[in-house]
Amino acid sequence: MNTKLWYAVPAASFCEAMPIGNGSLGAMVYGKVPEEYITLNLDTLWSGTGRRKELAIDKVALLHAKKLCMSGKYYEAQKIIEKKLLGQYNESYMPLGILRYQYCDVKEYTSYKRELDLEHAVVSTEFTYDRKYYRSEIFASYPDNAIILHFFCDTKKKLNVTFELESRLHSISMENGKNGITIIGNAPTHVEPNYVKSDNPIVYESGNLGMPFCCSMKVKIKDGMVHCVNGKVFVEKASEILVLLAASDGYQSDTIEIDFSMNNCIKKVDSIFQKVEKITYQQIMNRHLEDYQPLFKQSKLYLNEEDNGKTTDRRLKDFKEGASDFGLYCLYYHYNRYLLISSSRRGTQPSNLQGIWNESIRPVWSSNWTININTEMNYWLAGICNLTECFEPLLSMVEQISKVGQETAKNYFHCRGWVANHNVDIWRHTEPVSGMAKYAFWPMGGVWLSVQIYDYFKYTSDTELLEKRIYPIMKGAVQFSLDWLEKGQDGRYHTPLSTSPENTFRDWDEKECSVSYSSTMDISLIKELFKNYANASNILGIEDELLEQVRMKSLLLPEYQVGKNGQLQEWIEDFTEEDPAHRHFSALVGFYPGTIINIYDTPELIESVKHFLDRRLSYGGGHIGWSCAWLINFFARLGDGDKALRFLNNLLIKSSYDNLFDLHPPLGENEGEREVFQIDGNLGAASGIANMLLRSCYGRIELLPALPTQWENGEVTGLLAEGGIEVDIKWREGKLIAAGISTKYEKRVQVKYQNQVWNMYLKADKREIINCRFV
Template sequence: MNTKLWYRQPAESFREALPLGNGSMGAMVYGKVPAEEVLLNLDTFWSGTGTGEEKVVPREGLRQVRELVFGGNYKAAQEYLEKDMLGHYNESYMPFGILKITYSDVESYKNYMRMLDLKTAVVTTGFQTEDNEYRNEMFLSYPDQVLAVRITSAVRKNLNLRISLSSRIRYVLNAEEEGCLIMTGNAPSHVEPNYVKIEDPITYGDPGPGMAFCGYLRVRIQGGTLSFGQDGIKVEGASAAELYFTAADGYEGYKKPVDEAAKHCVEKCDKRLRQVFSRTYLELRTRHIEDYRSVYKDTEFDLGEPEQAVPTDVRLQNLKNGAEDKGLYCLYFHYGRYLMVSSSRTGSQPANLQGIWSDSLRPAWSSNWTTNINIEMNYWPAGMCNLMECYEPLVKLVEELSDAGRRTAQSQCRCRGWAANHNVDLWRQTDPVDGLAKYAYWPMGGVWLSGQIYDYYKYTQDVQYLRTHIYPAMRGAALFCLDWLIPGEDGRYHTCPSTSPENVFLDDADQPCSVSYSSTLDIALIRELFKNFIDASEKLQTEDEIVSQVRERLAHLPEYQIGKYGQLQEWILDFEEADPGHRHFSPLFAFHPGTTIHKYDDPKLVDACRAFIQRRLEYGGGVIGWSCAWLINLYARLCDGENALQYLRQLLKASTYENLFDFHPPLGEGDGEYETFQIDGNLGGISGIANMLLQSHLGVIELLPALPAEWEHGSVRRLLAERGVSVDITWRDGRVLTADFISDIAQEIDVIYPCLNEPVRISLKKKERYYLAPEY
């Protein structure tokens, strides 16, 4: 239930359109009449050529900054760093094209319906005219790598269409045979970010062509005739039409030169569509749904409210007006899982800032991968929401960054191992971008990502995958940290220079500064990485000099500190914040998503985390989508279901478009900013919901740890606990009614739930269901 988004009118903008995706290709379906538009994306279609050079920071430069920092000259250190130690901006994710389908003889219509079915990943549009009825069905197939469209007319031989392809990128359109459109061109060689003022922000062919691309469309009809003209393909007198679109580009890998020849892209597309045409539409649709369901599974969240006979945009508006709709929370949860499957599949790029869907030539923040929270948040739900098949693109990205980042670690930081800063693009840029130190200089991205991918092992217990794909990247990040940490006069190891992502403090002269040493986030990230690295080394039975050094450094990192407001300190000193309501909750990493502050350890530190949250909120924080999503997770970790629900409601009311996309407002910090879709709010939001219902990060499976009173009755199926345990829960009056557990391996687990003071130990047999019915 609550697995359909539906509307009574076409979409007028991107914020209302419905997304389709197969990991690599994305489509935004507007459902317009009489001229339907479908925006198309391809995950590797970026500006640039991958030939950018990385700045080398002289050893003396790093030494100078450190001397300034340890001398208390934070402003001077920041100015030096911004002048001599930053690099160039990322390239940008490009919109691919537009498929336009015009109903030639439709002028007015009625009984309109547009729907996305989350159980099948199919978008359907239907409407009536005075003398006919039309149905348009679309899906994006992973096994066949094709956008499939089937349009039918209730009146036989009365379907008349005009079909065209176009792009906002320079392109050429032609046809090699009847019923076929081929769009080719080359991507821009460079695009400046939207916040950079420049006369010609989009460059073609300088210093060389960008990657080639091809969009290839073939049409097959039932009855009627096909013809080709300057405006595309005409369908006349048909009963049904099937459109098949696929795309390819010249991206060969982040270290390889781009392919500038469109003919190679055409050959790939032609081969793919010939295979597609060997199957019927029904066969393709069946293959698509079977594949999709194998990843999406039958995970369900139900709060006892049936699917409403109210359009989704109306339900959302009613919630914003004060009505309660528990079913909308369930729909949001299912939709987030759908977005994860649609934007991250084996062989694709990982979900970027917009997942896979972008309509802008200069998208906000280049629609890149931002490592100081956003890409990690995208993958928070992958484990607990039972979407581990979506994890491979992130692991592959980190493997490639661990290769590219060796140069950054050496040339920027004079360290072994590898490092990545806060912005990453298709070309795996790992050095600092241009701009301001508060966001650009942050060589801890690789440390956070290495901790994030360790989750894959935690949920799967796949030792071989740990050995071959995850551990090498973790080892490289640990090597970097060993060298980056420097001994201080206090007997502790410190990071310097250090920033706390995008935030600013006031020095003794009340000057805003961002550069100091050993920010709380730095230390928390390193502590988490070292803990995980030691754990992984033990699992792999690897004990060497590096592991020994990690153990020694871990024991001598700075302790977490409590500041003058009772809050967990953000910096090594208890600086006054320039913006007490800042959007980032970075200092709380150790509490969530990290595990080095927790309720079974030091209650004072947990209380300090709560005080930090309250102070941020008192000053207006937590209003941006992803920031609000982090709050849901934090309150869930605090076992505070009421506040978790409050901020879930806030996420939907204040940061959600009509199509349930999360939106990010302008920050007001620079030119060129604009409101944009950002997927981390969606994916972080469903992570928060899952955390309210199930937690397992402390070695105990906790059932309903943060259940709000309003969710008194409900059920959830096939959430995933760490160590690969699938969990079903039903509850009544806030109490666990039943809980089912299935594990791929025989193991013992500890389970705790409301009204139970101590965990109960359960022995699971391999792939056998264990049924628990508590007695109260």
Template sequence: MNKTLKYISPAKSFTEALPLGNGSLGAMVYGGVPEEKITLNYDTFWSGTGHREEKEIDSSTLEQARKLIFEEKFWEAEEYMKKNMLGFYNESYMPLGILSYVFEKVDEPKEYVRFLDLENAIFTSKFKNHETEYISKMFISNPAKALVIKITANGMDKLDLKVKLDSEVQHTIKTEKDCCLYVSGNAPSNVQPNYVACENPIVYDEKNPGMAFCCYLQVTHKGGTVSADLDGLKIQEAEEVVFYLTAADGYKKYNQRIETNPEVCEKSCGNQIQKLNSKTYKELEEEHIADYQSVYKNVSLELEEIENDLPTDERLKRVQNGKQDLGLSCLFFHYNRYLMIACSRKGTQPANLQGIWSESIRPVWSSNWTININTEMNYWLNGPCNLIESFTAFVDFVEELSHAGEETAKKQCHCSGWTANHNVDIWRQTGPVDGEPKYAYWPMGGVWLCSQSYEYYRYSRDLEYLKNKIYPSLRGSVLFCLDWLQQREDGLYYTAPSTSPENTFKDGEGHACGVSYMTTMDLAIIKELFANYLEACNVLGIKEDLIEQVNERSKLLPNYQIGRTGKIQEWIKDFEEFDVGHRHFSPVFGFHPGHSIKKTDTELVKACQKFIEEKVANYKQQIGWSCAWLINLWARLGDGTKANYYYEELLRQSVYNNLFDLHPPLGETEGEREVFQIDGNFGSASAVAEMLLSSEDGKITILPALPESWESGKVKGLLAVGGVEVDIAWKNKKPISISLCSSVDQSINIFYGNKKLTEKIELKKQEQQIIDLHSCEWI
């Protein structure tokens, strides 16, 4: 129920098209008639050459910035840093190709419908023309590494198709035999971000070319004929056609030379096609479904909604007009889990700002990894929503950055360990980009990444990943922070320079300043880092002198502060904010997504809530990812009614017809446009899980923030900390049963509201326990 997106007309734009993906290869399917259009992406296909020297910042330059900051000459410090301490813009994520085909005999399509089946990750479109039914089914297989499309004509007419491959980047088109078509070429050597005005924003340098790429299409057919020329393939009088499309590019690893010869990619694609030829379409489909469902798992949400067969865009419009649709709330949750699997699998790149789906050669914000919130938010859902396999792409990404960031730590920050600032591209740029210090200079990016990476262990209990991938990155970040923290006359340690991501305060002369020392965000994520490091050492049985250093330094960090209005303070001093409704909720990181502010810390929790309320009261516009963060915060505060209000607000104001989250223009630079940004999708799914289940080691709380309107329902397959799968059923707003299945032997206390089950639950590895709560005693 509510696991299928349905539409009764073809997509007119990217934001109506439907996404497919296997983590690496992505497609946006328009479902067009008579012309179908499918735009293609590949997760490692970026502009750039991989050759970039790390900018060096002399230690005296850093010390001068600190001197100005500690003298509280914040505006002077900011201008000094802008001139001397910023770097180069990222490269950009590239579109790969465009597959199109025309139904040449179709002129009066009727009874059109298209679906995206979330349980099987299959797109289907159907229509009739002259009493012949045309059916297209397509999926992107992870095992086969290919887009597979089957088109059938059932009736008097046969299939006449004209097929083309194209690309937005420089390319050539070739045919092979009579059934193969491919497009290949090279990415640009450099692409400037869309917000940078320059004469030549897209550069192809023949002496230093970008990576090679190829899309390779093979057609098999039942009946009829296929012919090829440079205009594409022509299929005539076929009963059934199957397309197989593979892709490759020249990226190897961030620190290895790229392949610039397209012929190498062509050969790689051809070899992959040959492997597919040994299997039937049915075998490939069955293999794809089994692989996908092994990751998707049996996770579902039902809210006793009325069965609804309306098209998804019509349902969305009704919600935007004030109607309630609990089923659409469920569908959105299932869709967002689907998107994670489609754009993040073991061995792929992690989800970027647009997952893997982008049609622009100059995508907004370069479609990069923005690590001052967006990349981490992408992966908030993976633990609680039971998407552990898709989490590994993020953990592997952090491990690579920890090596790349050692040079930045050494040459720019004069610290040991590693660091990363707010923007990262495929070449693992970790230094500050150009622009403004309020966003560009943020060496805490790596620290936040480590916190989110550690969540993989908390939910999976994967000791091998903890030991070999998470712990080394964690330790390197600890080394960086110990060197980066500066002791002042009061004996406490502070970060400097320090920013609260993208926000500004007024100095004494009314300047908008972003630079100060030890913002609350810096303090919170360092606290999180130190706590995770100490826990990891304990779990792994590590004994080293660094443990004592971390324990001592933790005691000498400043405390959280509460400002004059009763809200948690954003900066080291109670400055006046320039934009009270700023989109970031950075100062409450310690409460969510961090854990250093506990629910039992009554005064600090109250101060966090006050911060949230003031922020919302001054919002200028609804921004998807910021709204998703707000849903999570209200869920953690235990207010399901407000959490659900903003969950529905996201649907009302911040999603397109294909349920992609949107980001509006901020009004900060010329040429800004509304754009799809996937963090709002993923962040909202995390919030749904937080409404229904909260957990920590040995403790599970059920329905901690159940919305008033979710009166009865059930959720299956959520994951608690410690690797416990949890099913919950409730009626009349009260839980009636729970089911638990643990990946390890452990004891669990179950809480509901302020009550605890009298008996601890003893769980045996992989043994399901079903508990009827009607017969249980609570204390």
């Protein structure tokens, strides 16, 4: 089975290195010999001070902009927004530090290999020098909240290694006993986004007002000696070395504030060491595997694969040149699930634009949570790929955003409930940021997040979770939506100021514009939210005035429109788009990940969805990793497995680094742009693969709804259907031969494969088998 990435040379760059993480601590392992270089991250280490950024509210300007927009004066409304209604940029995710170590007596080496073992979540590096075998292992333990390194040589007392820690942030290094090093410091008080021109983009205010942090390592050895000199740890003549690395900062997740006490940071790190120092390497490893493997093993993909013995970079190169490699699809699926497990665990921050792996003080797009597609895409796989445990950080963040967003809804938009716009940082910024209306002004962020977290319930059927945590969030987003909607001259309720994220059109005066009213995305998201809220209310037995308002306004939302090219219209009018190959497919959010547009209830719209896709692709759309991943999901939902596979191939061929990280190219919109790793393409691709093999969003379980012709033989285990139903599927020669279905709760389900339908009664924890050998 394809669960290992391996290479015959060390990594030369960040996007050749191999990631490890426990949701909080992350590291990129280069595997360099004799001098290794490992970049470190901590999920809560951000620039900023925790001080609330109060936006000066111009109520008259907001009302004026809405009036202009609803009367068709879109460009004038946009200018008011950009002049008077935007705020400040949010903060940036910081690199923690760098761990360096050097084999003191190793020079020319042979038999080199570095490997990421997805089954064990361990990166190893091995080589031979002077007829001696050396091996190092590194992993991030969630149970022990530490990064663990283990060094071994097959000849006793031959390990001579030096270690040092450093940080690019303002920091100092100090010795920690005879066997450790600690760095302490502060993050910047402000960092301008990478796309903003500034003479002073990285700011450190006097008084150490940025986030305090502490990163520490300790060394344990078998045989030999260890001592510290000038901020380095020297190990001599050891047979084995165990390195423990822990970190903390001053972020207070319950209050979204900073504890500026450096002593408290140090104490938190010391408490981690006190627990982990008492146990052996094997015990630490066992605890790590007992935690990690149940998650990873919940779903596996097998295709007609063979072990070709090639390194991963060679496999990818050959694939790009046209070689067939079914195992590469499996490896990619398993790797992408690994990335979510490694970047999103209970008690951590959710996976951001780069998961938890960032090496830059000014990362691209601040490595924040961009909630007009990217954050949501990160979690599309959490349900269907059977990683519902990984939803928890997203739900926790949305709970916090919903509280901060109440003030923004009240003071900025004059609405009940809560709101968020397109960017969120660790300080839970919910106001429009600075810059341009096409991205900054998008008050549907809270609506989409509310729709996304409802998936957590749909895939678990946890009514207590729904009642106590998810429903209150949805209710606040519903209140905002009801108040934000305004009745137009056509008698329908519209969003009075609207954008289709980051896209622009030519208005009737040929001016480039982004603002209109009732973009298709706005209306789709509100329809999806209202539908989910009504369903949740029914499940919880709630009947109240708010629900009545939802029902009434649901009937009076704008209808979908089909444009002159047969496409689902993106805006309220059939404008000409400025960029017909635009990376966002916002108009189709009601089709995927939403279900408002579907083959059963709105069959008349499916052709317009296809025309939208065909038109966008004919101009070169889908050229960016996450955009390509969205296409995989679209075509899977359309039941077109061959087109879905085409874009999965494109993602691997055009948008993947050698370590299989997703590559985001420069957009050409700002100076200094560069290609960068962005995790959404990885995570969105995993959901796309799963959606080719299972569909459950329409009230039934559909098996192999979009199986690619090339995938003649295969098996997938542990996919999750809505309702928390686990599904295993096996097929041969493109036909289903068997499926296993199980659930924790008694359920009646309908299962469909092509023209065959099974109505089944599932008993709790009992696996039912469908045998289709003669289909």
